[in-house]
Amino acid sequence: MIEIKMPRLSDTMEEGAIASWHKHPGDRIEIGDVLVEIETDKATMDYEAYEAGTLSEILVSEGATVTIGTPIAVLDNGKDSGPASAPASAPASAPASASAVTTTPAPASPVTVVAPARAVPAPVNKVVEPQHSGSDGVFASPLVRKLARDHDLDLSRVRGTGPGGRIIRADLSDLLAEAPTPAPSRAVTRPVIATGPIVDEKRSSQEVVVTKARRIIARRLSESAQSIPHFYVTAVADAHVLMEMRTDLNKQAEAKGLTKISVNDLIIRASALALREHPEVNASYLGDDSSVMLVHNRINIGVAVASKHGLVVPVIVDADVKTVAELGVEAKFLATQASGKGLSIDQMSGGTFTISNLGMFGVEEFTAIINPPEGAILAVGATTREPVVVGDEIVARYRVRFTLSADHRIIDGALAAQFLRTLTSLIEHPWRIVATEG
Amino acid sequence: MTIKTYRQTLHDTLRAEMLRDENVFLMGEEIGVFEGSYKITAGLLAEFGDKRVKDTPIAEEGFTGAAIGAAMLGLRPVVEIMTINFSLLALDQIVNHAAKIYGMFGGQAKVPMVIRTPGGGGQQLGATHSQNIELYYAFVPGMKVVAPSTPADAKALLLAAIRDDDPVLFLENLALYNTKGDVPDDDTPAEIGKAKISREGHDLTLIGYSRMAYIAKNVADALSESEGLDIEVIDLMSLRPLDRETIVNSVKKTHAAVVLEDDWLTYGIGAEIAATISDGAFDYLDAPVRRVAMAEVPMPYSKVLESAAMPTNDDVINAIFQTLEAVGRRLKKVGQSHD
Numbered sequence: 126m127i128e129i130k131m132p133r134l135s136d137t138m139e140e141g142a143i144a145s146w147h148k149h150p151g152d153r154i155e156i157g158d159v160l161v162e163i164e165t166d167k168a169t170m171d172y173e174a175y176e177a178g179t180l181s182e183i184l185v186s187e188g189a190t191v192t193i194g195t196p197i198a199v200l201d202n203g204k205d206s207g208p209a210s211a212p213a214s215a216p217a218s219a220p221a222s223a224s225a226v227t228t229t230p231a232p233a234s235p236v237t238v239v240a241p242a243r244a245v246p247a248p249v250n251k252v253v254e255p256q257h258s259g260s261d262g263v264f265a266s267p268l269v270r271k272l273a274r275d276h277d278l279d280l281s282r283v284r285g286t287g288p289g290g291r292i293i294r295a296d297l298s299d300l301l302a303e304a305p306t307p308a309p310s311r312a313v314t315r316p317v318i319a320t321g322p323i324v325d326e327k328r329s330s331q332e333v334v335v336t337k338a339r340r341i342i343a344r345r346l347s348e349s350a351q352s353i354p355h356f357y358v359t360a361v362a363d364a365h366v367l368m369e370m371r372t373d374l375n376k377q378a379e380a381k382g383l384t385k386i387s388v389n390d391l392i393i394r395a396s397a398l399a400l401r402e403h404p405e406v407n408a409s410y411l412g413d414d415s416s417v418m419l420v421h422n423r424i425n426i427g428v429a430v431a432s433k434h435g436l437v438v439p440v441i442v443d444a445d446v447k448t449v450a451e452l453g454v455e456a457k458f459l460a461t462q463a464s465g466k467g468l469s470i471d472q473m474s475g476g477t478f479t480i481s482n483l484g485m486f487g488v489e490e491f492t493a494i495i496n497p498p499e500g501a502i503l504a505v506g507a508t509t510r511e512p513v514v515v516g517d518e519i520v521a522r523y524r525v526r527f528t529l530s531a532d533h534r535i536i537d538g539a540l541a542a543q544f545l546r547t548l549t550s551l552i553e554h555p556w557r558i559v560a561t562e563g
Numbered sequence: 564m565t566i567k568t569y570r571q572t573l574h575d576t577l578r579a580e581m582l583r584d585e586n587v588f589l590m591g592e593e594i595g596v597f598e599g600s601y602k603i604t605a606g607l608l609a610e611f612g613d614k615r616v617k618d619t620p621i622a623e624e625g626f627t628g629a630a631i632g633a634a635m636l637g638l639r640p641v642v643e644i645m646t647i648n649f650s651l652l653a654l655d656q657i658v659n660h661a662a663k664i665y666g667m668f669g670g671q672a673k674v675p676m677v678i679r680t681p682g683g684g685g686q687q688l689g690a691t692h693s694q695n696i697e698l699y700y701a702f703v704p705g706m707k708v709v710a711p712s713t714p715a716d717a718k719a720l721l722l723a724a725i726r727d728d729d730p731v732l733f734l735e736n737l738a739l740y741n742t743k744g745d746v747p748d749d750d751t752p753a754e755i756g757k758a759k760i761s762r763e764g765h766d767l768t769l770i771g772y773s774r775m776a777y778i779a780k781n782v783a784d785a786l787s788e789s790e791g792l793d794i795e796v797i798d799l800m801s802l803r804p805l806d807r808e809t810i811v812n813s814v815k816k817t818h819a820a821v822v823l824e825d826d827w828l829t830y831g832i833g834a835e836i837a838a839t840i841s842d843g844a845f846d847y848l849d850a851p852v853r854r855v856a857m858a859e860v861p862m863p864y865s866k867v868l869e870s871a872a873m874p875t876n877d878d879v880i881n882a883i884f885q886t887l888e889a890v891g892r893r894l895k896k897v898g899q900s901h902d
Contacts, residue, residue, distance in 0.1 A: 266890075268818050271846040287850070288889050294818060294849045295891025 126204070127176055128196040129160065131185075134172075134282075135303060138165045142190040143197065147171075148180045154200060161197070175281075178202035265292035272297055338435050349497050353410075354533040357492050360545040362552040364508045364523040367391060370555045374449075383450065388508050388525070389428075389482050390453040395551040395558045396503055397424045397445035400478055403544045407477045409498040410535045418535055419498075427476035427496060428456055432463040438496055439468050440476040449559050484508060490526040501531040501541070503548075525552065564747060570740040572714040573603045573679075576721045577641065579750065581611055584639060587725060588615040590626050591643030600645050601681065601740055627653035627678070631661050631730075634676040639725060644680040647734070648692050654699070661730040662705030673728045677721075681735035683774055683825060684873055690861035693869075695826035697773075700732045701802035707755055708802040710734040712776035714744040716800060719753035726752055734802075736774045736825075756804035760813065764795035767886060768813040770836055771823035772799035775855075775874065779823055782879045790894065794883065802832060810836060811843030818849040819890050821882045823874065828856035850889035853882045 131141050144162035148154060159171040160180070182199040185191050263280045265273070269292045273280050278300050285292035324330050335343070367388070375385045400407045401424060409419040424445040427438040439459035441452060462468055479496045484507035493504040506526040513522040527548070531541045551558050567575070580587045588611075593600055595608040595618040608616040619626040623644060630640035644650045650657065661674050684693035701708040707729050711717040717735075724731035761776065762783050771779040776798035783794040795813050799806065814820050820840055822833040833854035840852050858872040884894050 266849045267845050268847055268849040286891060291889075293889065293891050 126181070127178065127200045127202055129174075129198040129200055131191050131193050131195045131197050132163070132172060133193045134163060134165050134170050135168075138193065140190050140192045141165050143185050143187050144169050145187055146183060150180055150182055152180045154178055154180055174200070176200060176202050263292070264290055266294065268294050269297060272301065276301060336435070342436050345497065346494050349494050353495050353497065355492075355495060355530050356533045356538065356541070357528050357530055358538065358541045358545055359490060359526060359528040360549050361524055361526045362549040363513070364388070364525045364552055367525075367552055367555040367558075368508065368523045370559075374559075378450075384454050384457065386449050386453040387456075388484070389480070389505070390449050390456060391555065391558055392482070392503075392505055392525075392527075392552070393426055393428065393441065393444055393452050393456065393480060394447075394449050395548055395555075396478065396480060397426055398551055398558065398561055399544055399547040400424050401445050402547050403540065405540055406501050406531070406536055406544050408500045408535055409477075410500065410532055411498070421477040423477065425475050425477045427473075427479035427499075428459070429479060429481035429493075429496075430460050430463045432460075432467075434463070434467060437463045437468055437473060438476065438479055439463055439472050440474065442475065479503070480505060484525070490528055492528050493530050495530050495532055499532075500535055501529055501544075504528045504530065564745045566743055567714050567746045568740065569711075569714045569717050569735075569742050569744075570601065570603060572717050572746050573721060573735070574605060574607075576718045577604065578607060578610070580641075580722065580725045581607070581615060583750075584725075585615075586637065587639045587641060588617065588633075589641050589643065590617040590619055590630055592619055592621055592626075592645050594618060594643050599643065601737075603679070604643065623649050623652035624656055627656040628660065630676050630678075631656060631664070631674055634661075634674045634730070635664065635672040639675050639677075641677045641679060641725060644678055646688075646692060646737075647680045647682040647696055648694050650678065650680055650700075650732075651696070657700065657706070657730070657732075658703050662703045665729070666705055674730045675728045677724045677731050677733050679721075679733045679735060681737050681740070683736040683738050684857075684862050684869060685738050687864060687866055687869060689864045693862040695824070695857075697732065697734045697802060698826060698830075698832055701805075701832065703803075705729070706803060707731040708734065709753075709755055709800060710736075710773040710776075710802060711800065712736075712739065712761075712771075712773055712780075712798050714742070714746045716753065716759070716798070718746055719751060720755070720800065722750055723752035723755050727755060731755070734773055738774050739777060742777065753800065756801050756806060758806035758809040759798045759800050760795060760809065761798045762794065762796040764793040765817055766793045766795075766819075766892070767883060768795045768797060768810075768817045768820040769823065769879075769883065770797045770799065770810060770820060772802060772832075773825065775823035775825050776800075778874075778876060778879060782876055782883070785876075786880065786883065792883075792887070805835070805839070807839045807843060810839055814840050814844040815847045818847055819886050820848075820852045821879070821886055822852060822854045823879060824854070824856045825874065826856060827859050828854055829859060831856055850886050853886050855879055855882045 134141065142164040144164045146161050147159045148161070154160065154174045155177050156174055158174045160174050161172050162169055163172050178200045180198060181201040183197070184199065185195070185197040191197065264285060265280055266287065269280065272278065272294070278297065280292060283292050283296050283300065286296055287293035322331065324332060371386060371388065371391065378385055404420055407421050407424055409421070411418055423443055425440050425442045426444040427440045429436060429438050441447070441455050441459070444452060447455070459468065459472065476496065476499060478499055479502040481493045481502060482505040483491055484505055488506050489509070490506040491504050493502045495502050504527060508523050508525040510521045511524045512519045513524065515522070527545070529541050529545055577589065589604060589607065594604040595613065595616045598605040598608070604616065627642060627644070630642045633640045644653065657678065661676060664672055664674050682695045682697060686693065697708055697710065700706050707727065709720045709724060709731060711720045721733060724733050761780050764783065769779045769783055776796070779796045779798070783796045786792040786794060795817055797810060797813055822836045824831050824833045826832065833856060837852040837854065840848070855874045855878050857874055860872055862872055863869050887894060
């Protein structure tokens with residue numbers, strides 16, 4: 126005995142109505158006979174028998190509506206009623222009823238290959254239901270089988286119109302039209318960032334114009350990273366006194382209505398003083414074809430600024446002869462202008478050393494790429510409170526880390542280390558930064 | 564661009580390469596005084612002298628071997644074998660020497676030679692002089708086999724073949740010598756191993772080389788006109804190396820393919836193409852790959868029988884229609900020829 130249930134005839138179908146019964150209790154049923162016409166939300170469709178037998182009972186009468194899976198009739202296939210779908214007489218060699226369906230006839234060769242285990246991926250099992258064991262019953266082109274897998278289509282209900290009844294792509298037009306697109310691409314909707322067409326579906330890539338400024342930045346950075354042998358020296362300085370001094374200075378500045386100074390202003394000045402002490406760092410290599418290098422007498426410090434136009438490096442000329450307050454005003458002015466109308470070529474040229482500070486983003490330490498033709502760049506991290514051993518106690522102190530990227534062709538490790546030692550000493554004794562004569 | 568015959572293009576390209584590189588020289592039967600059985604070498608003996616245009620005895624094995632030796636020592640011989648049928652006499656030299664010396668002796672000597680030779684039937688030359696046996700050479704690693712179907716491709720591939728450091732069999736076709744086409748004036752060599760999509764389309768992929776690529780293009784153009792069919796045509800250009808990627812990508816788009824060849828069906832080049840499609844585009848096929856080839860007989864001498872044995876436009880059209888019907892296109896049968 127087999128219970129015939131209300132089938133799912135479309136993806137959106139939840140219930141179906143019996144339009145009319147084509148067979149009546151007592152009728153002999155062959156596989157493929159139309160049993161019943163079912164009305165769904167979309168259409169009225171014939172439903173064919175998947176098993177032969179005798180229709181013994183109709184459970185849902187014409188005009189009635191039931192949900193998917195509700196038994197609508199009982200078919201007597203000459204076997205005891207039991208688990209409805211278990212084919213009791215499945216051959217012992219078939220590992221499972223589902224895979225038995227898709228087993229290809231064993232080749233008449235001495236080598237017996239057991240194919241069923243790797244027959245077809247899961248979704249296809251839906252295509253061939255366990256009831257109609259025996260022959261596959263579905264005869265479809267490779268393209269159709271792929272589409273059925275991708276779109277979760279039930280090929281057993283498709284009538285093939287190709288040679289020998291093969292299901293071909295053309296036979297799927299209706300099913301594909303009603304089938305939703307494959308689930309993965311439907312499930313997620315992503316924000317679209319740019320306006321251009323998608324050029325790569327898999328990555329959903331769109332083209333964004335690379336501005337002229339960005340192309341210049343890209344070219345210069347590539348040149349620098351590829352042609353200059355960079356090496357990196359990192360140091361850490363205790364900035365406790367520096368922070369106290371800054372707080373103190375800013376209190377006075379506030380009282381007088383003056384611009385506050387930042388840690389970066391102090392570091393610019395400290396770097397300028399360290400460069401004065403180590404002029405070999407304030408230098409430019411001119412290339413392998415040149416018999417000379419340049420050592421610069423003026424100390425012009427570029428300050429890397431992230432502006433809406435991209436990375437720009439305005440230059441503060443003669444940074445070693447300006448006071449911290451002057452440097453603070455000038456740096457602020459240049460940064461504002463960089464983000465606003467933009468900087469002039471003059472404001473961005475003539476640098477001898479660059480400072481890049483990502484401390485405001487909480488970056489602890491990083492390395493920077495040298496801004497040619499300069500010989501070195503200082504990458505400054507955040508000034509943060511950390512546990513430090515002072516004497517025999519662990520105390521919280523402000524610390525700052527900075528990394529010098531140097532052009533090894535003209536700056537050796539020892540020189541870089543000496544420069545950093547001077548810089549560290551200035552930061553740790555910050556009154557020297559403000560007190561040293563310009 | 565200049566409009567030229569396939570024959571004239573071969574002549575002009577040979578001459579240009581001889582002017583460009585004094586190591587390029589020609590050898591073959593009747594190519595000098597008689598100016599070539601198909602007049603490809605007309606005037607070259609008079610222009611370049613008998614040191615660079617060598618008439619040889621009727622001894623294919625001997626002069627092919629001599630060319631291999633010359634190539635190993637740095638010259639760039641271009642051998643004409645009067646028709647591909649006679650290359651069988653030089654099979655040992657080509658297969659066992661030209662193709663193997665570079666690999667077998669650890670790269671000590673390259674064999675930069677070209678064997679120019681026409682294949683093809685249709686001239687009532689009988690069973691032994693009408694064959695398409697380029698497959699024998701395309702089968703052999705170490706060889707390159709190119710087969711242009713247009714004057715422009717003949718130029719680009721001959722330039723590439725002469726400048727290539729491996730032995731190249733350059734397949735011409737008797738039926739193509741008088742075909743005309745635009746030929747670029749500049750000397751840009753083709754990339755050996757790249758197929759050409761000579762017509763873009765979505766309904767079906769039609770694949771051929773040499774004369775069958777010519778027929779494929781003509782049939783596809785005619786069916787576009789008469790039936791509104793949108794057929795993609797691939798001209799293989801090179802049989803070894805074979806551009807499998809272009810073939811597979813096309814079939815992924817069209818879901819159906821017909822392969823054309825002038826040789827026999829069994830064990831033929833079409834079988835290799837069909838296997839390539841099965842490997843690379845199985846899940847995209849909506850119909851079996853169909854092949855069109857000549858009848859499995861030694862080519863008859865009788866004109867009527869010869870025509871019946873060779874694949875025709877109608878054979879190609881029927882295969883296309885059968886394949887399109889197998890994917891659900893309803894077409895009316897055509898009986899008349901599109902020649």
